[in-house]
Amino acid sequence: MRTERMATGGEAVARLDDGRVIFVQGALADEAVVVEITEAKKRFARGVAVAITERSAHRVEPSCVHAASGECGGCDWMHITAAQQRFYKEAIVVEQLQRLGDVAQPNVSSPVFDRGHRTTVRCSVVAGQAGYRTRRSELSFNASECAAADPALESLIVDGDFGDASEVTLRIGAGTGERMVITNGDPARVVVPDEVQVVAGDSPGNAAVHYQVAGRIFRVSAQSFFQTSGAGAEALVAAVERSLATAEGDVVDLYAGVGLLGAGAANDRLRCAVESNPSSVADARHNLASQVQVVGSRVERWSPTPFGTVIADPARRGLAKDCVAVIDGTGASHLVLVSCDPASLGRDAGLLAQTGWEHQHAEVIDMFPDTSRIEVVSTFVR
Numbered sequence: 001m002r003t004e005r006m007a008t009g010g011e012a013v014a015r016l017d018d019g020r021v022i023f024v025q026g027a028l029a030d031e032a033v034v035v036e037i038t039e040a041k042k043r044f045a046r047g048v049a050v051a052i053t054e055r056s057a058h059r060v061e062p063s064c065v066h067a068a069s070g071e072c073g074g075c076d077w078m079h080i081t082a083a084q085q086r087f088y089k090e091a092i093v094v095e096q097l098q099r100l101g102d103v104a105q106p107n108v109s110s111p112v113f114d115r116g117h118r119t120t121v122r123c124s125v126v127a128g129q130a131g132y133r134t135r136r137s138e139l140s141f142n143a144s145e146c147a148a149a150d151p152a153l154e155s156l157i158v159d160g161d162f163g164d165a166s167e168v169t170l171r172i173g174a175g176t177g178e179r180m181v182i183t184n185g186d187p188a189r190v191v192v193p194d195e196v197q198v199v200a201g202d203s204p205g206n207a208a209v210h211y212q213v214a215g216r217i218f219r220v221s222a223q224s225f226f227q228t229s230g231a232g233a234e235a236l237v238a239a240v241e242r243s244l245a246t247a248e249g250d251v252v253d254l255y256a257g258v259g260l261l262g263a264g265a266a267n268d269r270l271r272c273a274v275e276s277n278p279s280s281v282a283d284a285r286h287n288l289a290s291q292v293q294v295v296g297s298r299v300e301r302w303s304p305t306p307f308g309t310v311i312a313d314p315a316r317r318g319l320a321k322d323c324v325a326v327i328d329g330t331g332a333s334h335l336v337l338v339s340c341d342p343a344s345l346g347r348d349a350g351l352l353a354q355t356g357w358e359h360q361h362a363e364v365i366d367m368f369p370d371t372s373r374i375e376v377v378s379t380f381v382r
Contacts, residue, residue, distance in 0.1 A: 074148065216264060227367065341374070
């Protein structure tokens with residue numbers, strides 16, 4: 001069969017003889033492939049490309065043995081050139097904005113930057129050895145290499161002994177080199193170099209690593225969220241800053257995390273940051289200027305006050321109706337929305353349109369290179 005385009009989940013889309021859509025893992029758009037069907041539903045099916053009979057010019061050999069073998073569920077687009085990955089991601093964002101957001105002609109672009117390496121990775125652990133889960137499975141494998149991770153994290157993945165853990169999160173501070181292991185097992189049984197912090201995920205104390213981004217140092221505690229790569233964080237801040245160049249008034253940062261976007265992009269215009277995670281709230285109070293009010297609250301429970309501009313970086317589900325209502329309550333005329341799922345961006349664009357917001361522009365940030373995951377910075381005005 002011949003594939004047509006790429007879908008949101010990273011598979012190529014084709015058609016079965018009966019007209020049903022089939023999502024094909026391992027294929028690119030416009031390839032002729034032999035497919036083994038792995039799941040069949042009434043309206044669609046899923047399959048795996050077992051042979052490529054007509055290859056796309058954009059197909060390359062993966063640089064990691066685990067991606068090349070197909071066992072790793074992480075870098076599902078490592079067999080696609082970097083430029084074509086950006087093209088596919090832009091096309092997916094355009095499709096979702098049109099289909100779900102009713103945006104007639106979405107203005108979408110993607111800046112080119114040095115994509116760097118992952119500075120945070122989460123690994124499964126089997127018999128003390130770190131690795132990853134296979135795609136769409138709970139099965140794990142031990143990793144002998146990881147081309148996606150910062151080399152200083154890759155050495156921990158390959159050489160570390162993680163004792164009785166079943167899962168670990170590894171971090172390295174961009175620009176500082178500080179390393180941390182967060183384990184769900186006994187920290188005393190973890191064997192890594194002495195300078196690496198090792199903490200229990202449920203009781204990490206004050207453990208933190210520091211990241212240098214946008215000329216600032218950010219403290220990120222073990223239970224706080226931060227972007228998965230230093231290069232990606234820099235690109236994300238730069239995209240938000242470009243959007244703010246045409247904005248007016250004071251800025252509120254919703255879903256502020258440790259304060260990265262507000263501090264990095266809004267600078268002295270930032271007046272308020274709203275975040276629900278207690279660890280991130282404490283970090284934000286440490287990282288942000290004293291004149292910034294840091295509110296520990298879920299966004300939908302925060303009582304909005306007047307602001308000219310809103311930055312919002314919600315979780316994968318997006319804003320949804322309650323948070324759109326909160327944004328509306330600020331009276332802002334400029335919104336910078338960071339979305340980590342193009343479908344949620346499309347839905348949010350539709351909801352925002354109901355309260356007078358117009359989608360002006362979107363930048364696709366290649367935060368997760370060699371994967372089908374998509375990060376988007378969108379500008380809305382009213």
